[in-house]
Amino acid sequence: MKQEFENKIAAVVQELFGQMVQVELTRPEEQFGDYATNVALQLAKQVGQNPRDVAEQLTEKLREALGDQVSEITIAGPGFINLHINNSALAAALKAEPTQSLANKIVVAEYSDPNPFKVLHAGHLYTSVIGDAIANLVEQAGATVHRVNYGGDVGLHVGKTMWALLAELGGENPDGLAQIPENDRSEWLAAAYVKGTQAYEEDETAKAAIIDLNKRVYTLHADNDHDSPLAQIYWTTRQWSYDYFDRFYARIGSHFEKYYPESETFQLGLQTVREHLADGIYQESDGAVIFDGDKYGLHTRVFINSQGLPTYEAKEVGLSMLKVQDYHFDRSIIITSNEQEQYMRVVLKSIEQFAPEFANSTTHLTHGNVKLQGGVKMSSRLGNFLRAVDVLDAASTAAKALNDGDNEQTVLGAVKYAFLKNRMGGDLIYDPQESVSLEGNSGPYLQYAHARARSILRKAAEQGTAAENTSAANGTAESVWVPASAGMTGEFDPAERSLARKISEYPEVVDKATADLMPHYIATYLYELAQTFNRFYEHNRVIDDARQAMRLHLVALYANRLQSGLLLLGITAPDKM
RNA sequence: GUACCCGUAGCUCAGCUGGAUAGAGCGUUGGCUUGCGGAGCCAAAGGUCGUAGGUUCGAAUCCUAUCGGGUACACCA
Numbered sequence: 018m019k020q021e022f023e024n025k026i027a028a029v030v031q032e033l034f035g036q037m038v039q040v041e042l043t044r045p046e047e048q049f050g051d052y053a054t055n056v057a058l059q060l061a062k063q064v065g066q067n068p069r070d071v072a073e074q075l076t077e078k079l080r081e082a083l084g085d086q087v088s089e090i091t092i093a094g095p096g097f098i099n100l101h102i103n104n105s106a107l108a109a110a111l112k113a114e115p116t117q118s119l120a121n122k123i124v125v126a127e128y129s130d131p132n133p134f135k136v137l138h139a140g141h142l143y144t145s146v147i148g149d150a151i152a153n154l155v156e157q158a159g160a161t162v163h164r165v166n167y168g169g170d171v172g173l174h175v176g177k178t179m180w181a182l183l184a185e186l187g188g189e190n191p192d193g194l195a196q197i198p199e200n201d202r203s204e205w206l207a208a209a210y211v212k213g214t215q216a217y218e219e220d221e222t223a224k225a226a227i228i229d230l231n232k233r234v235y236t237l238h239a240d241n242d243h244d245s246p247l248a249q250i251y252w253t254t255r256q257w258s259y260d261y262f263d264r265f266y267a268r269i270g271s272h273f274e275k276y277y278p279e280s281e282t283f284q285l286g287l288q289t290v291r292e293h294l295a296d297g298i299y300q301e302s303d304g305a306v307i308f309d310g311d312k313y314g315l316h317t318r319v320f321i322n323s324q325g326l327p328t329y330e331a332k333e334v335g336l337s338m339l340k341v342q343d344y345h346f347d348r349s350i351i352i353t354s355n356e357q358e359q360y361m362r363v364v365l366k367s368i369e370q371f372a373p374e375f376a377n378s379t380t381h382l383t384h385g386n387v388k389l390q391g392g393v394k395m396s397s398r399l400g401n402f403l404r405a406v407d408v409l410d411a412a413s414t415a416a417k418a419l420n421d422g423d424n425e426q427t428v429l430g431a432v433k434y435a436f437l438k439n440r441m442g443g444d445l446i447y448d449p450q451e452s453v454s455l456e457g458n459s460g461p462y463l464q465y466a467h468a469r470a471r472s473i474l475r476k477a478a479e480q481g482t483a484a485e486n487t488s489a490a491n492g493t494a495e496s497v498w499v500p501a502s503a504g505m506t507g508e509f510d511p512a513e514r515s516l517a518r519k520i521s522e523y524p525e526v527v528d529k530a531t532a533d534l535m536p537h538y539i540a541t542y543l544y545e546l547a548q549t550f551n552r553f554y555e556h557n558r559v560i561d562d563a564r565q566a567m568r569l570h571l572v573a574l575y576a577n578r579l580q581s582g583l584l585l586l587g588i589t590a591p592d593k594m
Numbered sequence: 595g596u597a598c599c600c601g602u603a604g605c606u607c608a609g610c611u612g613g614a615u616a617g618a619g620c621g622u623u624g625g626c627u628u629g630c631g632g633a634g635c636c637a638a639a640g641g642u643c644g645u646a647g648g649u650u651c652g653a654a655u656c657c658u659a660u661c662g663g664g665u666a667c668a669c670c671a
Contacts, residue, residue, distance in 0.1 A: 537608080
């Protein structure tokens with residue numbers, strides 16, 4: 018309907034003023050109407066007339082053009098045109114679904130990107146939560162989404178870890194691994210990485226040994242060596258890391274269909290970069306292979322180091338080529354910390370030189386760091402940083418203290434919502450107490466709001482007076498339908514209309530969040546929706562009221578939209594809490 | 595030094611493709627109350643939108659400068 022109105026308004030503008038304009042209807046404050054446009058203000062200058070006069074002329078035509086769906090068109094302020102839709106149009110709008118704007122598109126979403134042998138820190142949790150939400154948005158718009166993950170199982174950090182592991186095991190002694198209890202494995206590896214990093218910086222002998230081990234790990238991949246003592250240690254501990262990741266993703270509800278290890282991308286990366294030495298895209302410099310980003314206002318980076326080993330840059334090139342081969346995608350979305358922004362621009366610029374279609378279809382989104390309220394920036398290199406489990410534990414502890422219980426779904430909902438309600442980009446200050454609070458703008462508040470609405474519907478069902486299809490027990494985002502029967506022809510009383518108006522914004526909000534890849538729009542909307550409902554509910558009885566049928570429909574629609582929105586954010590909406 | 599990100603109420607944040615009195619939550623103060631889950635609702639106080647210019651009929655939003663915070667800048671990932 019919104020789209021239809023926009024097109025009709027644009028046509029009227031064309032007819033009256035001969036101007037091509039992109040009309041975007043916005044949702045004004047309720048007192049002004051249901052939709053608003055500022056075309057008259059924009060047009061005023063172009064046609065050399067007073068904005069209110071322009072609005073007058075448009076309004077007159079629009080009354081015919083928009084037909085009987087619009088009950089009233091008013092001009093307000095400097096020249097805004099406000100549309101009031103009639104109740105049956107509003108009732109129809111309640112059934113509108115988000116646009117399938119990405120139907121038949123193939124999208125690859127890469128995010129999370131933890132490195133084997135290292136610990137999962139708060140940033141991984143943040144990226145995973147954001148990535149899931151963005152992937153969900155793209156998927157609901159009709160795209161086939163491939164959620165993939167990427168991480169460094171080769172590289173200097175592996176050399177550092179191996180060095181420390183050998184020290185712990187007393188040499189290349191894989192049998193010693195059996196001594197490490199299963200529950201301690203990931204911690205043990207993380208500690209080895211920190212120890213190796215320190216040695217690398219402080220001890221020249223160790224540094225040389227680490228550099229050598231790094232090379233040997235590459236060789237081990239090249240030779241497909243699974244038998245030598247070092248190989249046994251490497252493959253076993255790498256698997257420990259993957260097991261640890263799997264447990265973590267299962268806990269937070271993330272699912273990846275593929276994990277690209279760098280060991281599988283570096284050959285293609287090396288090959289691709291070397292191929293483009295001849296055409297000058299990459300160049301040799303001081304024994305290394307670089308891309309001269311300065312030419313493009315970026316900075317220069319090393320892709321292959323002077324020992325002939327690929328750096329992260331070449332591996333990223335390889336990954337990019339692999340994704341193209343594997344998925345033939347229409348669009349690729351990569352989500353990382355903002356520390357990688359400039360680096361990624363250099364890599365993408367270099368790829369653009371030989372594969373422009375790839376660079377053009379790739380979007381790199383970045384987010385800031387997670388900090389605890391009053392906390393410190395984390396650094397995985399030094400070992401004093403906020404781990405993913407620290408965040409979850411903090412939420413769990415706060416939940417116990419505040420709500421006398423730490424239901425896992427509530428804790429996850431709290432953390433995810435706290436991460437997703439802010440526009441991504443800047444750093445995020447995470448306050449565990451606030452996030453688990455059942456009051457205010459929090460995940461648990463919304464989960465509770467949903468449970469409460471379900472409770473009303475349950476009670477009505479028990480009395481045999483339920484609206485049709487009020488349960489979304491299957492928990493899918495599709496279960497938002499309510500038949501346009503029984504009282505939904507649109508005789509809303511004022512309080513009902515306010516609620517209906519807010520509910521009807523859902524598809525527009527989802528469309529905008531999808532178009533901009535900004536899940537926080539959903540979070541903001543859901544909170545406003547819940548507030549609107551609570552205001553309605555405070556003063557309007559549902560069950561045993563003369564208007565029960567209509568109101569139950571609204572409650573059902575509200576609960577379904579709330580649930581769908583939460584699911585898009587990766588947050589569960591239980592029927593009871 | 596160069597580039598990018600951020601600076602909105604005491605705190606945490608929306609609002610940013612320029613538009614109607616700058617909005618929430620927390621906190622503070624006051625009110626509603628045996629309720630279909632009050633984990634709610636109503637109201638008040640609280641803002642030179644970092645600062646200074648500029649563009650515009652109109653700027654939190656665009657441009658420039660500047661201050662403050664963060665990040666990245668050759669063989670780490």
